[in-house]
Amino acid sequence: MAKWGMVFDLRRCIGCNACAVACKQENSLPNGVFFTKTLSEEVGEYPHATRTYIPTICNHCEDAPCERVCPTGATWTRADGIVMVDRDKCIGCGSCIVACPYDQRTRLEPEMLQQGLFGNGRLTPFEEQGLTRFTVGTVVKCTFCHERVDAGQEPACVATCPTEARIFGDLDDAQSRVRQLIQEHRARQPLADKNTNPRVFYID
């Protein structure tokens, strides 16, 4: 069984957030809800300043605190390492949100599903066909596009990334590109001191 993981190549990322928008259209996300987003940070002092772009996503942690604290078992981990939320079990207590060090979970509030992308209280046909996947009051997050992955495709954010800064693959396969990049570049995991063992790695 594969163990899916992702590598972000910070040298490539241009912070365009095409990933965020691709995710929104793939997953029908309401305004203000992101399963992935790319942050930026200004570093240094003029004229020696630069800006770093940091993509973020659910890390599908091996030791996922969200799963540990979930009181209902709604958060669970697939055999391939993808951390899922069962919308029929989630009670929306928010424990997982406060337990996730990465700000990657969102509880769907009623207005998110009612207000519509255009904020006029009406849903476009695109939203009507997409929002049925959601249950109000439950928590959602990135699933590494599990259905695409199951069909042998890359997650939407990876597929669209203009600079190929997102690399997706099997962490258990020594030949996979993600493994090679991790080994070659002294990859690091986000907030490693939180002991979550993320399956997402950063290289630069």
Place this chain on the structure above:
Amino acid sequence: MQNPTQPVQNSMKPGKWLNSSCKMCIHSCNTRIHITDDGIVNKVEGNPTSPSNNGRLCPKGNAAILRHYDPARFRTPMRRTNPEKGPGVDPKWEAIGWDEALDIVGRELKRTMDEDRRKLLPAINNFQKLFLWAWPAAFGNANYFSSVGNFCGGGYHPMNGFVHSAFAAANDVNYCNYWINNGGGDGFSSHLHTAAQANHVAKARVERNMRVVVVEPRLSIGAAKANEWVPIRPATDRQFALGLCHVLVSEKLYDAKFLVKDTNAPYLVGPDGYFVRNADGKIYVWDAADGCAKLWDDLDIKELALEGSFEVEGKTCQPAFQKFKDILAECTPEQMEAVTTVPAATTRRIAREFAKAAQIGSFIEIEGRLLPLRPAAYNYYRGAQGHKYSAMANQAFKLVNFLVGAIDTPGGHVGATLDDQMQEIRGGVGQIVAGDNGMMKTAPHQLHPEVPFSYPPNETHLMGYFPIGVDPGHLTQHTLANAEKFGLDYTPDTMLLCHSNPLWNISGSREKWYEMMRAMRFIVAIDILPNESNEWADIILPAHDLMESWNMTMIEPPHHEGMCLRQPATPPLYDTKSEEEIFYEISERLGILETWNTILNFVNGFHQKPELLLEPNRKYTDRDIAERKGLLWNGKGLDWYVEHGHAVTPRRPEKWYRPWDGMRLHFYIEDIVRARDELRAKMEAADVPIRHEWEWGDYQPLPTAVLDPVHLEPAGFDLYAITFKDIQINFGESIGNPWINDIVFKDPVHTAVLLNAATAKAKGLGDGDIVRIESPYGSIVGRVALSEGVHPDAVCVSNALSRVATQNTGVRHGGGNFNELLPANLKHTDACSGQPETVAKVKLTKLAAMPPGIAAGNSVFGQRRTH
């Protein structure tokens, strides 16, 4: 409860994929569109078969669905019922039928035709259907009311025409190892198929260690990714380039062989600025070995002189190269530092690195052809060239490339044709033609043929006075305000807008533009969404959007070529028509159908394959035109394109690299001098009063370091305001698309005006302070964000803050339009190219609070913290 076996991810739901192309900016990345079994578009992706965008899309391309389903779309033809017109004034639209709408448009435009055809102000901006731009020619009119082409590159496009005979230019990512980007987002954030270029440039950076040096007042995306950011004072890019040239020349780091063999640098220039010719018009050069002048094509020339001063035919003359060297004597890095603030040592180092990286003398074999390899190139775009002396600026940047021999060569700076399909489209755009005296023929007209000189001027924007420039749409404000001085003998009273928003994109006082709009007798707008301009319309003709129409296009893809198909993904959602149909209907009502078809044949090049010719008195659909364009490109019908989506391939090396082999390039642009003198002669002959105020100094065959007039504004205006677009808002309207809004308004870069932290501190300003930004021409309001990524003299205003409140309440408005700060007058317009100045000298005044009018409604500043 959803069936558990039913996929929840949009691209995995039952449905079909259709090949198409993007239209969220002017370019045409290849896409595939997923349509559910219920006929709903639910995913747009890059087409993985495209070697250009490699299956990738930028954020705008990813947001296309929400343009399609935007509830603000125009749904039927509409007539204004509110006679009052003004910014934000509700037109009180009333839905009407197509026949009635088209009849009204036909009637009103016919009246204009009968009265004075010049009274129409067209603003047609659909880049993917460039042939529509020619419709006013069928009407009998060469007016143009917009800034497209000159806000991006008034000097840029003509200079590419002079140097490469091409519309655009790009650094050759295939081989480049040292990439200087000056005021342009190519490869990072904007321009030239952004997703595609970002893809190729990232690979070159990461996989080949291509070094990137970005010269800009603001730490842009490119600067953030660069190996080196060189902050520069706004509007001094030309001086920086000349400083580089100084080092390259004074340290003899230039490619003398290239200059001697492939350019007119050795041609002798006389005191009048023209090449020295014999009686037959043949140009002299100097043979340094024999110590005498010879004709350029003399087979006995032993050693062409690049330097020296000589007497030929009784005239003191120098090789063009010497002329430039003389100019450069006053352009030392130290002298330029005083203007640009770039340390002289930095300029020297970069020049040396650049020359070293250029590997002068090296060759590479590509497809059996031995080509000079020059893997170093200087790229630039809007920010660097958008200044008063734009032609000079553009040439200065080109000359950096000339000096190291990096023009149109592997790894160098290469001309990219607009839609390079065949010869003789739009009068030879993109065609390489031999000119006189061994030189390539220059092609500064990249969008339409030269507009004839006239006095009184037929065009309110004076296009007849810009024989080598791009339409300076902003000048209409100046000429209307000074009609007598310009001898304008009519006042435009009719406007045709087509996918154009001049009240947003054009510089000058909004209030004066509003006055002009109020005075219009009739305005018709062909568009998809309400905006600043079309809310003034009397009639709205709603167009299909990018998911409902056919098209075939190729818009300046730098490294690739080939037609890109657009096809309907859904039937029209509303009662809309394609632009083709609309213009045919209007043309028929005006009795110009035959002329329009003739023009369409010409601009699309259909005459090259007679079987494709449009018949004079027929009306065609968007599908018909698209089919013909596809057939013209590769002989394939629409079925083939529907299956493949595109005919995109890498540029053919023989057309991409040195297509002019055997001809000489224009190091020295004599045509600019000639254009000046011919225009002056015409103005003298016609006794044009304005000729005494005309900016004759703008026409230079070689660039100098003269300061742009923006630097000479009154002393109180102590900062330079610039505006910029990042990749999320690159090119046309994107603000208002919920997904774009959702990623744009979450970063102070796009919600505040950026100020260098030390500068702000010195002015007593802090994060979040509200300021009035005032130039000598207008003012806007913004909220300050401090940044270390800003030149101390710069105030940076994102284009995301440039919209104003309209009927389209989804569009978040900022504190006024940046273009309000810019002058729309001759003094700040390059007489050579038509380019207006895009930098404003400003002063900041701290305000107690955001003015209520600006904070109201769906303002960027009304945004609540979402925490």
Place this chain on the structure above:
Amino acid sequence: MMASNVPIAGDDFRVGFRMQKAWGVHMATAFFFGEAGAGLYFVSQFFDFVTGMTVGLLMVLFGKAGGHLLHLGQPLRGWRALTKVRSSWVSRGLLAIVVFAVAGALHLLDVRSPFLPGAVSELVSAVALLACFVIMVYQGFAMSHSSAITLWNTGLMPIASLIYALLNGVLLTLVLGFNTPFLAADGEAVRLLQAAAIALMLLGLVTVLSMLHGARYGSEAGRAAVGLLLRGRFARWFIPLVIGLGFVVSALMMALAPRQFAWMLAVSGAQLAGYYAFRVLMFKAGAYDPVTGSAPRFRR
């Protein structure tokens, strides 16, 4: 980014600490009633003070459970939270509430009119007390369990819960029991409770300050959170209410208190106000570290 420099609007895509928003006022209210009610019951059972036990039980049943139901996104399936006691403190807490409700109610009935056999009565009483104790501490564990929020991620958090619960219990007992037979008759008990209250207040103050001190040196977000509480936008609530009213003022009042109902009411009012502010502000100031927080090499 330091707390003193509150970023301007539209900074969500900037690297920086993020504020916890999932647990808000409903949750704080539930926590409040949990630790006030359970504390009251706990102390009251010690004195067999039936009114206190009853009120404490009702506070847990309606206040705490009600607050939780208001908070939940899907309250109707709230029962599902019973299913993960093995790893989830929320789950354990809910189990404790259920057990407490049953055992507490039985015990109360049994105290009023004994009907349970002796051993069973003892058992029920002990189970109720045990469940009550769990409620008094588990909220602290629910917060401290995850490393995500440095301000919460401390072993002092459950201790603070326990101290606050006991303190709440003591003060509410003093109020509800004022002039009731068991207190009126037992001056010793009153003095004991008053001394305990002052001790708990001092202990609470030290615990809360220790938590802040630990968080301040725990991580960037911890420092930011403490900054918000002591100097930033929450300081004007935290310092006067949590520290001032909740500990200092109430301790002084208690030390100087004459034996009047109004005084007792005032002291416990001050302390409970401070406690409620503590609950709300601990949620509000909960900050996550920036994603680059512990990896300086991100910042080249």
